Amino acid sequence: xxxxxxxxxxxxxxxxxxxxxxxxxxxxxxxxxxxxxxxxxxxxxxxxxxxxxxxxxxxxxxxxxxxxxxxxxxxxxxxxxxxxxxxxxxxxxxxxxxxxxxxxxxxxxxxxxxxxx
Numbered sequence: 001x002x003x004x005x006x007x008x009x010x011x012x013x014x015x016x017x018x019x020x021x022x023x024x025x026x027x028x029x030x031x032x033x034x035x036x037x038x039x040x041x042x043x044x045x046x047x048x049x050x051x052x053x054x055x056x057x058x059x060x061x062x063x064x065x066x067x068x069x070x071x072x073x074x075x076x077x078x079x080x081x082x083x084x085x086x087x088x089x090x091x092x093x094x095x096x097x098x099x100x101x102x103x104x105x106x107x108x109x110x111x112x113x114x115x116x117x
Contacts, residue, residue, distance in 0.1 A: 002026055002083075004103040009111030017090045020111055022102035024083040034078055034085045038098035038113075045105065046098070049076040049087065069095070089113070 008020040020036070028034065035050035049066045064076045075088040085102055092115045099110040 002028060002031065004108045006100060006102055006108055006111040009100060009113045011114045011116065012092055013117050014093055014115055016092050016115070017088070018092065018113060020087040020089065020100055020113070022085040022087075022108075026083065027080070028078070028083050028085070029080040034102065036076060036085075036087045036100060036102055038096075038100045039110075040098045045101070048100070049074055051076045051078055051085065 003025040004022050006020060006022050008018055010018055012018055022034070022036070033050055033052050036048040037045050038048050039045040047067055048070055049064060051064050066074060066076070070089075073089065073091045075090075076086070077088070078085040087100070089096065092113070094115045097113060097115050099112050101108055101110040
């Protein structure tokens, strides 16, 4: 089974941008759906975005779907050739502060995003 590691989280001011990465331990081309989630301590995990589609070889074209709270600000993408999924986050707001994950609970470390002035 593929193991994932997230990175790219940081402290950023409101209105800023970050790009999160989710890197798989081996090929992700066979994974039909990949998604980002986020969680704040004491609250339930929240769906952020998902991307469908797979190819046999290189780049992937999928159908993205976003939570209403991030629609128009976040962009999900994936590159099967790099075993990677990304989340471009623009116009970040304090309510986006959370730990972001790309795997099931307990299976990946996540990356912390903090939006604060």
